Amino acid sequence: MYKYFISICLLFVFAENFSQEQKKDNIIPQEKDTVVYKTNYGLRLGMDISRPIFSSLYSNYNGLEIVADYRIKKNVYIAAEIGFEEKTSIEDYSNSTSKGNYIRLGLNYNAYDNWLDMNNEIFVGYRYGFSLFNQTLNNYTTNVSDMENGSYFPAVLNTVGQASTSLNTHWSEFMIGIKAETLHNLFIGFSFSYKILMSVKDPENFMTLFSPGFNRIFESNTGFGINYTISYLIPFSKK
């Protein structure tokens, strides 16, 4: 009996498989659902609420961003963000302030299949970003210390205030995010973006540490951003 224990188990496995087989010839063909649920098309306007929050939390940051999108197809939106940002980058050896405006333009594709007439989104997007700003090197100290001797000779804090005007950056940005219609025509959205710097005009004998719209420029010329938006849809038509 025990000798065939595993074989007996296998027998049951096969038996179960047979029992799962369906008869295919009694499925009734169903009529196609002809009800079309219409959703609003129009201009959606809003603002990023994370930026005022950051502005109040951090003394070295100020920012504001207006967001807008326009639905051109069932799943496709033209989207844009315009904003202002000012940030003081406090580093070990330098302190600099970037201040300027930016615009991001692009498309969102909604990958979410809505139920009925709901209008929520899980979207992916692309943006082209451009920023025009000034950066002031408020102060810096030269790095004259080393690991073996420490700071044998002193370094002074230079408070020269080198201002560099009309700097600019261009970048590409890939976004992923969600938008939910919480009240009628009122949307709350969250998105995360990965930015790749395409070109940057650096100050002379210094570099752009922060670009408005792009945020901190990392060593690899990439950046990250988040948006937390509240927006209102002004409906133009129902399709």
Place this chain on the structure above:
Amino acid sequence: MKKNILFLVLLTGIFTACEKDDFCIENPVTSRLIIDFYDDTNRETLKNVQRFSIIAEGKTDSLFVNTTSNSIAIPLNSLTQETRYTLKKNDENGAEVDDKIATFTIQYDTEEEFVSRSCGFKVIFNNLEFSSNTNSWITDFTPTTIINLDDQSAAHVQIFH
């Protein structure tokens, strides 16, 4: 629930955005002057300086105290146009009467150059001129001038003693 998740993601964004992510790994950022000590008679061979100490003028702490070495790297003062070091050696048994003193002076211009976010600005020393006092244990040195000091790959000055 959805809003809670959004809030958590937002908070994560806030805190991760403030993490320091890069450290200056260059050492040193501002180049030091590398001096090799050679034998006075057999000028191709390195020669150790016995019980060697070095201190810059105006400082109270020494860079090296009673070390035995044939190569040193010393920083230059970026806030002045001149750094004067006092070098002491003792070839005998360490008794204070046998201390031999020499001064080595470096004159230069400075220039600041941006390196990176984490390392900041370095100082490049230009038009360096070396001199030492006569009748000291430093018999000779070469070269007497160098155009700039901005790398650490080789010795900049050879001192014969």
